[in-house]
Amino acid sequence: xxxxxxxxxxxxxxxxxxxxxxxxxxxxxxxxxxxxxxxxxxxxxxxxxxxxxxxxxxxxxxxxxxxxxxxxxxxxxxxxxxxxxxxxxxxxxxxxxxxxxxxxxxxxxxxxxxxx
Amino acid sequence: xxxxxxxxxxxxxxxxxxxxxxxxxxxxxxxxxxxxxxxxxxxxxxxxxxxxxxxxxxxxxxxxxxxxxxxxxxxxxxxxxxxxxxxxxxxxxxxxxxxxxxxxxxxxxxxxx
Numbered sequence: 001x002x003x004x005x006x007x008x009x010x011x012x013x014x015x016x017x018x019x020x021x022x023x024x025x026x027x028x029x030x031x032x033x034x035x036x037x038x039x040x041x042x043x044x045x046x047x048x049x050x051x052x053x054x055x056x057x058x059x060x061x062x063x064x065x066x067x068x069x070x071x072x073x074x075x076x077x078x079x080x081x082x083x084x085x086x087x088x089x090x091x092x093x094x095x096x097x098x099x100x101x102x103x104x105x106x107x108x109x110x111x112x113x114x115x116x
Numbered sequence: 117x118x119x120x121x122x123x124x125x126x127x128x129x130x131x132x133x134x135x136x137x138x139x140x141x142x143x144x145x146x147x148x149x150x151x152x153x154x155x156x157x158x159x160x161x162x163x164x165x166x167x168x169x170x171x172x173x174x175x176x177x178x179x180x181x182x183x184x185x186x187x188x189x190x191x192x193x194x195x196x197x198x199x200x201x202x203x204x205x206x207x208x209x210x211x212x213x214x215x216x217x218x219x220x221x222x223x224x225x226x227x228x229x
Contacts, residue, residue: 009156035217043125045159045206045220091158102147102210102218103174106158 002027004094006107013082014115021077021110023092029053031097034068034075035104039089051075082114119143120221122207128227135194137224139207145219146212148190149174150182153204153223162205165190166212197228 003026013019036048051068059066063080079086089111093104123138147166151159161174163182171182179201183191194201204225210218
């Protein structure tokens with residue numbers, strides 16, 4: 001069965017530090033999709049990135065970068081030069097092609113606090 | 117931009133009441149979902165619908181039902197609310213197609229007393 005593990009429950013850093021959020025997944029499918037979402041205090045989940053299992057290229061978007069490694073079943077998220085506005089709960093999620101519709105399985109979430 | 121709107125942000129209901137949580141999306145998406153979020157458990161899928169009048173159970177359907185009479189609207193129903201259903205409920209939608217992004221609403225905080 002599919003599973004997503006975010007081992008870091010809470011992380012607290014000082015502004016401008018770099019921080020990496022870990023995500024490890026389990027799946028038997030060869031075709032699957034990985035996502036990261038941000039949940040600010042307002043509650044809405046904001047989509048950050050989607051990656052399919054055939055694309056292992058790392059991606060950078062401004063201060064955000066993602067490292068996808070199939071060999072270790074990991075999809076880690078790094079924020080460079082963190083800012084207070086990055087404070088939120090971050091979720092990693094997985095969907096499997098064999099499940100048809102895009103049912104997401106979420107990790108437990110990592111609460112990130114950036115202190116000024 | 118995709119907009120998923122949940123009708124109520126905060127609700128307080130009594131044990132045994134029937135509760136309706138409404139969700140509307142404006143992007144003509146085929147798929148709609150209801151998730152429940154609890155601390156330490158992440159988000160768990162309650163029900164999803166891939167077409168009007170079609171529904172499938174998710175991981176935790178017990179105590180819930182859903183209704184989808186129109187493509188843009190997906191309702192979550194608690195037939196007889198219980199205190200263990202106190203939670204944050206998130207509605208989501210996505211277009212048909214594997215791996216497409218799922219878009220979420222702002223959530224509804226339900227407290228059952």
